[in-house]
Amino acid sequence: MRNGQVNLFCKTMAVLVMAFLLAPLVVIILASFTPTQVVTFPPKGFSLDWYVNAFKPSNHFVSGLIDSLKVGITATLVDIVLGVTGAICVTRFDFPAKRALLGFFTSPMYVPSVTFAFVLLQIYSQIGGISGFFRVLIGHLVIIMPYIVRNTVSILHTFDWTLEDAAASLGASPIKVATKVTLPLIRPGIVAGAVLAFLYSFDEVALTSLLSTPRFVTLPIRLMNYIELTFDPTLAAVSTLLIVASLAIIILMDKTIGLDMFLK
Amino acid sequence: MATLELVHLRKEYKRVTAVKDLSLSVADGEMLALLGESGCGKTTTLRMIAGFETPTSGKVVVDGKELGPNVPAYKRNIGIFFQNYALFPHMSVYDNVAFGLRMRRVPPEETRKRVDEALAMVRLPDLGDEYPRRLSGGQQQRVALARALVTRPQILLLDEPLSNLDAKLRVEMQVEIKRIQRELGITTIIVTHDQEEAVSLAHRVAVMRHGEIMQLGTPEEVFDHPSSPFVADFMGFQTFLRGNCQGQVGDCVAFNCSGKRVLVEKDMAVGMEAGMPAILAIRSENISVRPSKGASEGEQGIVSGVIAHKTYRGHATRLEVTGAFAESLFPSIVGRCDLSEGDEVEVELPADSICVYVEKGQDAN
DSSP: TTOOOOOOHHHHHHHHHHHHHHHHHHHHHHTTTTTSSOOOOSSSSSSOEEEEEEEEGGGGGHHHHHHHHHHHHHHHHHHHHHHHHHHHHHHSSSSSSSSHHHHHHHHGGSOHHHHHHHHHHHHHHHHHHOOOHHHHHHEEEHHHHHHHHHHHHHHHTTTOOOHHHHHHTTTTOOOHHHHIIHHHHHHHHHHHHHHHHHHHHOOOOOOHHHHTTTBBBOOOHHHHHHHHOSSTTTHHHHHHHHHHHHHHHHHHHHTTTGGGGGOO | OOEEEEEEEEEOSSEEEEEEEEEEEOOOTEEEEOOOTTTSSSHHHHHHHSSSSSOSSSEEETTEEEOOOOGGGGGGGGEEEEOOOOOOOTTTTHHHHHHHHHHTTTOOOHHHHHHHHHHHTTTTTOOOOOOOOGGGGHHHHHHHHHHTTTOOEEEEEEESSSTTTTHHHHHHHHHHHHHHHHTOEEEEEEEEEEEEHHHHHEEEEEEEEEEEEEEOOOOOHHHHHHHSSHHHHTTTTEEEEEEEEEEEEEEEEEEEETTEEEEEEEGGGTTTTTOOOOEEEEEEGGGGEOOSSSSOOSSSTEEEEEEEEEEEOSEEEEEEEESSSSBOOOOOSSSSEEEEEHHHHHHOOOGEEEEEEEEOSSSOO
């Protein structure tokens, strides 16, 4: 926008893209308040019945949410430790295999997650006796790693390593250097990576559906199973709640670290 | 306060040897400059003293105690000023300066007192709450200096301290660094590529090249009597003449340069004997130029030539005079200069300010 003017073509395209992205969400949100038995748009009347239905224990959405949060939070926390260490290793030190290693860390992004699930299933069946939580957790640890590594590496590329020398020369031990200087300065990158990683884990269906057991089923799988049997507006209600939760996370991130961290 | 000794220090990397057998000692309270172009090993030397690099061989000794690999950087008591200042961007000025004291577990009350003192010393008493990015380059530099000094280090290392500043600030900070160093009497090593900075700040200057010290001496020695054509070139000598020694003539030694006789005082040409090939180096401001009167050619120390180029430099005018010798002469004239390109001129080479070196084949060391 060099001269501060946006031409008509740009404006039209922007509006169309926005409409394309937002229209389904609007339909879902409005439909969730319908009193009818099937999803109708525009809704005929207003009711919160489907929201009540969403929380009914027999539908297992709440237990699904708890399983999703358990695996998502655990996988994200473990991967923050592994991913940040790996990211620091490949940016800070100069060694022949560093590019290859970075490629390796981010490779799960380019390999279909079903492939991982298939390999893991083979291994699980040979070992046996692994609980549903760990079966899904191990899979998620692998597939969400790239998001944390990539975001941390990208902020580390702009990190001034002489700050570490400066801190050391002022008497800071390696642990103090990490906790007082390096980690606080790269925290926005780590947080951005962790949020993306968590959201991916929360949303994952392909790998999770293969690895989960009847006693450990995450929310997306519950929704999938539900939709196969019934097509009532309960799903719209659950979706609306998830949209609100996502929006809350985004607003929180923007207020704390700034959304531009996610665009790197 | 302390003495510093470097004993046969050597640093090899996979492909290059950055520092070769470097030995020097710095007295208590002395400021020594390591002067050289980039890649001469001066920064590597500094990093070995700080403990960021482990020497391949040799020792760093502070106050008689060797600082080996078992004494990592954070256990050394050495203050460092980094070229890019390396201020912590997520901490206020106060926290930056207090960092070293907190790491050393100095009690909070004393920390406050010493940080305030340090900020007063660099004349920034009111900026404690600011963040580094909001400060000007000169202010950031003062904070970096306060941070390096507040822990009362045994040795202060300055890495290119003035290279990021504009000309006016540079002079100001030069004075400031000198004042603080002399006031505290702290043993200091300054690394720089700027010969003017080195000679104006340091008690002694070590000129480095390819990981070795070419010359170590007082600023006057290095500035007026460079030990080799390389050092002379680095110290700003611009006119270099090749010649042959013709032996002693009275109080002077005569040289045949491009068929013309140039006389050099005996003291400046010690060890030169008839027949030896030589390089004569002359500082631009020591060469005087005047319009040719046609009669004085052949007079002692005077040659005639033609002005090939004239470059106005503000405080001085730099000339290139050709025709006198095979090599060009580069006089510079302070103040008004009425000469112009193409003029025939007489050039006087004063016998007491020509530095003479034995020429050693192709590599003019």
